[in-house]
Amino acid sequence: MSTKASNVLSNIDLGFCSFCGACIAICPTHVGSKNLDYISEKYADRPVVKDSTKCEKCRHTLCMQICPQINIPKNLFSVDSYSYIEAYYSKSRLPKVLSRAQDGGTATTLLITALRAGLADYAIVIKRDDEWHSKPMVTRNEDDILEASGSKYIFSPLLSVLDEITDRIDFGRVAIVGIPCQLRALENIAMLRFKHNDVVAVKIGLFCMHGFSRDRIESILKELNISFRDVVKINIKKGKLWFATKDGKLLDYPLKKAEKVLRPACRQCPELFSPYADINVGSIAAEENWNTLLVMTPKGKELVEKAISMGLLETRPMDINGIETVNKYVHRKTGEALKNRELYTKEFHNILIITPTKRGKSLNDILEHKTGKSLYLSPL
Ligand code: SF4
Ligand code: SF4
Ligand code: SF4
Structure with a gap:
C-alpha cells in the first residue's frame, strides 16, 4: 500500500512543479525555521526542502495544500470557467515600454497605471540577470518595472516574496503580474485565508501555454x-x-x-489564462506588436479605463475571429490537461491527491495552538 507524501518534495522530483514559489512563502516557521528555499546552485528552478525531518513535525503539509499542481480545482478543466466580461486588442502608448516590452507592452503599462493612479503602491515583478537567472522583486520604481518587462518563459518563484512583504505592506496595496499557475496558488492561499494574499490589490494574468x-x-x-x-x-x-x-x-x-x-506540471495545467485574474494579457489572435486583453472583473475594467483615460493604453474591441481563436485554445488546453491529469492522478495518486483543509476556523485553531499566536491567517 502506498503512503501519502509528507511534503512537496516528491511532487517536485517527479516534475509536478512549475516553481511558482508559493510553498516557499507559506512553509511555516513554527517547525524551527523556514524549511523551503530555492537558493541553490544545483536546483535553479525548483524549491529545495532543507530538512525533511522537520516536515514530519509540520503535519499540516501546508506546502501541499497550496501547491497549484496538487490542488487544482476540478472546474478549471471545464471551458465554462474561462468567461470574461470584455475582450480587446491593446497596445501601450508609452514609447519607453514599447521599445523593450513583449508585443504591445500591455502588462507593463497596466502595472505603471496601477501605481500612477494610486490603485497600488508596489508591484511584484520578475527581474532577470544576463544569464537569465530570474528573481522576484517588490518595487515601486517604474524603471524596475520597465527593466522587468518582457516574457521570460522560464519558471520563476514569483510568490516566494509574499512572505517577506506580508507584515510590512498594508492590506491590498500590491499589483502582481503572474502566469495562471501562480495565480492558482494565490487562490489556494486565499482559500486557506492566509494573510499572504491580503496584500494583493490587482492581479494581472499572463496567457501561458507552457513554461x-x-x-x-x-x-x-x-x-x-x-x-x-x-x-x-x-x-x-x-x-x-x-x-x-x-x-x-x-x-x-x-x-x-x-x-x-515539457514538465508534467505544464501538461496537466488546464489554464490558458487565469479565471482568478482581474485582467489577462496575451498575444494569441493579436496582430504583431499588439496584445490580447481580457477583462475579467470590475476591478480589471477600472484599471483598463484608467490606463485609457490617462493616455497610457490604446484598445480596440476584439473581433469574432479573435474570440473564436481564444476559445479554440481554451478548448485545446483544458482537453489535453484533463487527459493528462487523469493519467497522472491514477499513477501518482499518493502524491497528487490531497484533501484541502476546509475554509473556516479549524486551521487557524490548529496553528494558534501550535505557534501560540495567529501569525498566518487573516480574520474571518
Ligand atoms: S511539510 Fe511543512 S515544513 Fe515541510 S516543506 Fe511543507 S510546509 Fe514546510
Ligand atoms: S507550490 Fe509552487 S513551487 Fe512549490 S512545489 Fe508547488 S508548484 Fe512547485
Ligand atoms: S502551463 Fe504555464 S501556467 Fe501552467 S503550469 Fe506551466 S508554466 Fe504554469
Missing part, C-alpha cells in the same frame, strides 16, 4: 550555438521559440521539438 526550465532553454541555446548572455528577448509565435540576440539576429527553434521535454 520551460532554465536548463531546457540552455540546452536549446546550445543547439543554436549561442548562450544566455547573447539573448535579449525570448518569444513564442507561429509554432516556434524565437531568440533575439544582442547582435541583432533572430533565431528560431521548433516549439514541437522544445515541447518534447
Whole structure:
C-alpha cells in the first residue's frame, strides 16, 4: 500500500512543479525555521526542502495544500470557467515600454497605471540577470518595472516574496503580474485565508501555454550555438521559440521539438489564462506588436479605463475571429490537461491527491495552538 507524501518534495522530483514559489512563502516557521528555499546552485528552478525531518513535525503539509499542481480545482478543466466580461486588442502608448516590452507592452503599462493612479503602491515583478537567472522583486520604481518587462518563459518563484512583504505592506496595496499557475496558488492561499494574499490589490494574468526550465532553454541555446548572455528577448509565435540576440539576429527553434521535454506540471495545467485574474494579457489572435486583453472583473475594467483615460493604453474591441481563436485554445488546453491529469492522478495518486483543509476556523485553531499566536491567517 502506498503512503501519502509528507511534503512537496516528491511532487517536485517527479516534475509536478512549475516553481511558482508559493510553498516557499507559506512553509511555516513554527517547525524551527523556514524549511523551503530555492537558493541553490544545483536546483535553479525548483524549491529545495532543507530538512525533511522537520516536515514530519509540520503535519499540516501546508506546502501541499497550496501547491497549484496538487490542488487544482476540478472546474478549471471545464471551458465554462474561462468567461470574461470584455475582450480587446491593446497596445501601450508609452514609447519607453514599447521599445523593450513583449508585443504591445500591455502588462507593463497596466502595472505603471496601477501605481500612477494610486490603485497600488508596489508591484511584484520578475527581474532577470544576463544569464537569465530570474528573481522576484517588490518595487515601486517604474524603471524596475520597465527593466522587468518582457516574457521570460522560464519558471520563476514569483510568490516566494509574499512572505517577506506580508507584515510590512498594508492590506491590498500590491499589483502582481503572474502566469495562471501562480495565480492558482494565490487562490489556494486565499482559500486557506492566509494573510499572504491580503496584500494583493490587482492581479494581472499572463496567457501561458507552457513554461520551460532554465536548463531546457540552455540546452536549446546550445543547439543554436549561442548562450544566455547573447539573448535579449525570448518569444513564442507561429509554432516556434524565437531568440533575439544582442547582435541583432533572430533565431528560431521548433516549439514541437522544445515541447518534447515539457514538465508534467505544464501538461496537466488546464489554464490558458487565469479565471482568478482581474485582467489577462496575451498575444494569441493579436496582430504583431499588439496584445490580447481580457477583462475579467470590475476591478480589471477600472484599471483598463484608467490606463485609457490617462493616455497610457490604446484598445480596440476584439473581433469574432479573435474570440473564436481564444476559445479554440481554451478548448485545446483544458482537453489535453484533463487527459493528462487523469493519467497522472491514477499513477501518482499518493502524491497528487490531497484533501484541502476546509475554509473556516479549524486551521487557524490548529496553528494558534501550535505557534501560540495567529501569525498566518487573516480574520474571518
Ligand atoms: S511539510 Fe511543512 S515544513 Fe515541510 S516543506 Fe511543507 S510546509 Fe514546510
Ligand atoms: S508548484 Fe509552487 S507550490 Fe508547488 S512545489 Fe512547485 S513551487 Fe512549490
Ligand atoms: S502551463 Fe501552467 S503550469 Fe506551466 S508554466 Fe504555464 S501556467 Fe504554469
